[in-house]
Amino acid sequence: MIHPAADGEVLLRTAAPVLQRGTTVLLDNSDCFGKSSPSYGRSGLATQEALRHSLCELEHGEVAELYPSGLAALSGAILAVCRSGDEILICDTIYGPTRRFAETTMAxxxxxxxxxxxxxxxxxLEALIGLATRLIVLEAPGSLTLDMIDVPAIATLARTCGVLTLIDNTYxxxxxxxxxxxxxxISVQALTKYVCGHSDVFMGCAVARGEVGAMLKRSSRSIGWAVSSDDAYLALRGLRTLHTRIERHGAAALEVASWLAAQPLVREVMCPALPGTVGHDLFVRDYAGGNGLITIVLDAPETAATAFLDALRLFGLGYSWGGFESLAIPCNDQIRQRRFAAPCESPVIRLHVGLENPADLISELQIALSACAQAKDNEQSPRTY
Ligand SMILES: Cc1ncc(COP(=O)(O)O)c(C=O)c1O
Known part of the structure; x- marks a missing residue:
């Protein structure tokens, strides 16, 4: 067998963080057994530690736990604080798979x-809180429909009632x-989206302070959540350009949203960063800006969504968001699974505005809206032979 020539002591200082792969941690001498920490690589080495540290700085937390996906971070954090007999109050606009987790595994x-x-x-909301209520789960702006909620007010109410709060802060x-x-x-993020930012890594984090942070850590270590050093490295790389990218996504989305709001075939634009939209006042009070997400309701029958989506080229058709690229998905079926969704027979389409030139995206949306208008006309006056 060939032994590697170098050990840790010959590492030079580099501008990029260290990518340290490893499972076994070698101890200095026999006295270190049971005393050295970390003594095994599962909970992370230098790269994961650098990422956890950076995420605490980003989210103003004291403990950051890493999970292999955003959904795992949401489920892991809920598992960490809830016990049998507890009740969770969940905002209806939460990311769909979080709802599924609550209704299957937690049930x-x-x-x-x-x-x-x-x-x-x-x-x-106060009236809903009962003796068994342990946790309120929030997402702001909500998934797909981007509804704003008064997070600080809900957090204050929850504290007064001795209830914990968790937010999906991926937006x-x-x-x-x-x-x-x-x-x-607890602030949870799907790092898969903007933090990693290049549509090539799944990862999530949950960040907290004090006792709640200790609960996250304990549960995470006991279950054995781990992320690879290579993925942690990519998340650290993403963090370096995160602020610049999100600013650019937000500015481009605002430009696209303003244009969409003026189109006759667009019945509604859901984008809390856009002045005049629902939730805008709350949004400017609490948020430093918007990201690349916009949801639109088209003034057409639901079937006309196909014509709109199939006319898109720069916007890829695919789930997810937060990467460099523009994406579009139909939302009606997911929204119908909600408890309080208003019935909607018009196409609801979520767009993610990527880092492309917004003028090119607008030109493409113009073509897609024309295709949709055509489909609407065809449906309203079917050809007779
Ligand atoms: C708001 C939100 N939270 C969490 C997730 C889950 O992230 P992941 O795909 O990394 O599990 C998603 C994924 O689309 C999301 O949109």
Missing amino acids: DYGVTARYFPADIALGE AAGVLFKPLDHGVD
């Missing part, structure tokens, strides 16, 4: 879930909003 563990609409009055990427500074207990 199996004896944890019940109840939902509330994003526009619930604070007093009504803000830790840059546009700092939930822990507003009284939220």
Whole structure:
């Protein structure tokens, strides 16, 4: 067998962080058994430690736990703080798979879930809180429909009632909003989106302070969540350009959203960063800016969505967002799974505005809207032979 020639002591200082791969940690002498930490690579080496440190800085937290996907971070954080007999109150506009986790795995563990609409009055939410309520799960702006909620007010109410709060902070990427500074207990992100930023890594994190942070850490170590050093390195790389990218995504999305709002075939633009849209006042009070997400409702039958989507070229058709590229998805089926969704027979389409030139994206949307208008006309006056 050939032994590697170099050991840690010959490492030079580099501008980029260290990519340290490894499972076994070699101890200095026999006295270190049971005393040295970390003594095994599963909970992370230098690269994961650098990432955890950076995420604490980003989210103003004290503990950052890493998970192999955003969904794993959401489920891992919920598992860390809930016990059998507890109840979770969940905002209805949460990311769909979080709802599925609550209704399957958590239900199996004896944890019940109840939902509330994003526009619930604070007093009504207070009335929902009972003796068994352990956790309120939020997402702002909400998935797909980008509904704003008053996060600081809900966090204050929850604290008064002795209930924990968790927010899916993926929209803000830790840059546009700092939930822990507003009284939220756990901030979760799908790092898969803006932090990694290049559509090639799955990862999630949960960040907290004090006792809640210790609970996250304990649960994470006991379950054995781990992320690879290579993926942690890519997340660290993404963090270096995160602020610049998100600013660019936000500015381009605002340009596209303003244009869309003026199009006759667009019935509604959901984009809280756009003045005049629902939730804008709350958004400018709490958020430092918008990201690349916009959702539109077209003034056409739901079937006309196909014509709109199939006319797109720069916008890829695919789930996810937060990467460099523009994407589009139809949302009606996912929205129908909500408890409080208003019935909608028109196409609801979520766009992610990537780093392309916004003028090119607008030209393409113009073509897609024309295709949709054509499909609408054909449907309204079918040809007779
Ligand atoms: C708001 C939100 N949270 C969490 C996730 C899950 O992230 P991941 O795909 O890394 O599991 C997604 C994925 O689309 C998301 O949109």
